[in-house]
Amino acid sequence: MPAANGAKCPAMALAEAILVCLTERPMTGYELTKTFDTSIGFFWRAAHQQVYRELQQLRASGFLDSEEVIQTGKPNKTIYTVNARGRRHLKEWSRAATERPPARDNLYVKLYALDCVDLAAVRAQIAERLVMHKARLALYERIEAKRFSGRINDLRRTGLKLGLQLGLTVERGAIAWCETALATLDQHLGKALRAGRERRQKASA
Amino acid sequence: MPAANGAKCPAMALAEAILVCLTERPMTGYELTKTFDTSIGFFWRAAHQQVYRELQQLRASGFLDSEEVIQTGKPNKTIYTVNARGRRHLKEWSRAATERPPARDNLYVKLYALDCVDLAAVRAQIAERLVMHKARLALYERIEAKRFSGRINDLRRTGLKLGLQLGLTVERGAIAWCETALATLDQHLGKALRAGRERRQKASA
DNA sequence: GTCTGCATGTAACTGGTTACATGATTAT
DNA sequence: ATAATCATGTAACCAGTTACATGCAGAC
Incomplete structure (x- = not known):
């Protein structure tokens, strides 16, 4: 019987990179995208399309809570927060060893x-x-x-x-x-x- | 009007990694796979499925010539050789600058x-x-x-x-x-x- | 008027991984 | 017997990239 959570076993790492970013503070997809352009972007890049796609999945897996914020003069936004399940998943994931990826340069x-x-x-x-x-x-x-x-x-x-x-x-x-x-x-x-x-x-x- | 050759502009780099390997000597898909496990594998890994898939495309693009060798006691094999078009493509490709890929570790x-x-x-x-x-x-x-x-x-x-x-x-x-x-x-x-x-x-x- | 910033997506495609498949020969 | 080596693939899936789309606010 597979583990009860919706997570797959193998690498699956953009998901965790996003979770990790959100442990610092709750963010919108837009802010996350900017983060993937600077700080965590030094070693992991992701375009906004990928970020939004992954956020949907992470919410569906129950690792994130989301809150919509209605704004005036600006488009509305959704703020994502890592919940307890998300944190448990991260800790569990951190236990699995991972290989050095090839440079592919x-x-x-x-x-x-x-x-x-x-x-x-x-x-x-x-x-x-x-x-x-x-x-x-x-x-x-x-x-x-x-x-x-x-x-x-x-x-x-x-x-x-x-x-x-x-x-x-x-x-x-x-x-x-x-x-x-x-x-x-x-x-x-x-x-x-x-x-x-x-x-x-x-x-x- | 796009360039007359069948090559797409962006990265597309496993193809070139294979071409580069074949400039050393003609090889079968099987031998190429082993090469991607050792020498060029130090910085570029590829499974045999990927290698065979790419070989089909490279031949379809006219960059490779292939020759089937009938064997007894062993399965038959196909030896691939880089032709003049393939070499021209490689040189052309080498002129385009490419960014350092993110580590994604x-x-x-x-x-x-x-x-x-x-x-x-x-x-x-x-x-x-x-x-x-x-x-x-x-x-x-x-x-x-x-x-x-x-x-x-x-x-x-x-x-x-x-x-x-x-x-x-x-x-x-x-x-x-x-x-x-x-x-x-x-x-x-x-x-x-x-x-x-x-x-x-x-x-x- | 044009560009940048905010904020979100869909769709199509390419490239990489995992799983599954076949079948003979030779070495332990 | 069992495993490894030779030699080739198909199919499905996941991850990353490219192209296209919307629409307002404020700066220049």
Whole structure:
């Protein structure tokens, strides 16, 4: 006999990401969508369509309570709150181990067959990534200084700080890698350039 | 008017991951599946069902040629080869920039609301990850020593080496993070333990 | 007048996962 | 006997993306 609740066993993780966001404070779908664009969005992105769809299901499963707020001059909104069942579900879910998901990054696919790609284009893409990683690192460092500099006692903020530290580690690693990758590719591009120059000189001689 | 080829513009990346694998050598779906379990599988996983489905589409798009090999004592097999159109498509695809995909790791979701989870269970999951990252690092180091130690000249192997270096960086970062995370969580778990002991002592006094 | 913000959705499609299926050969 | 290896698929489902839709308020 399966468990009495309406939850399926496997991964099913956007649902929990939403629940987790709502444990901080009750929110509307719109606010949740913005959250998936910033804070939790650093590692989990979701479009508003997905958020609204999932909210329906979570309410149907009995994990959320909803309250409609009638507004004037603005569209009405529905505020969702995690209830006791939702919290129990979250704790239960947290016990199941989950594997590291694969990176599934197109850029790595290009690296995997460097002889089949447009080298200059891929080089430019790595340079772009470098800029992005530096910006992300700077952002994380600002957040760290502003909100996680002193001693931290509560569990909630400890988790967030650990997440932030992970982010800092990842970005620093990525920056270092981008820099060596660019240097390596430049050697190859330089070789190609020099070969081109020689060919042209021979042709004109 | 859309481009004359049958390719859609957006991500569509398993297709290219398969093409890239087949540029190394022609393979059957079965061999490809095994490749997605090991080498390219380090950053892109795909089950055999997905591989066979995609192979059909790639052949229909005219990027692959296929040849059936009749065998005795074993099931027949189909060997797929990337043709000129496929190679052109790959090069074209390599020019389009792609964003870093979100990590979408359940473990990070748990960190995000550490006050709502089973702390001891999450600690155990991080410990498990640490073991996994160490094993992966050791594997990468063996591959580096065995196949990428000397000077490398060809572009293909340069790309693979860069990928490997990225892997090394990622694993080392992950290991360092897991260790600090475990230390941090142990402080909290220790606190909880001590509090429990005190409660029991008071009750028995 | 055009754009951004607030607030919500439907529909169609693509990509990834799970379950189920077949059937011979070789190794333990 | 039992499991693993070779080799290929179908079907259903879940999750993520893209496109399309509505409508008011306030800023520029």
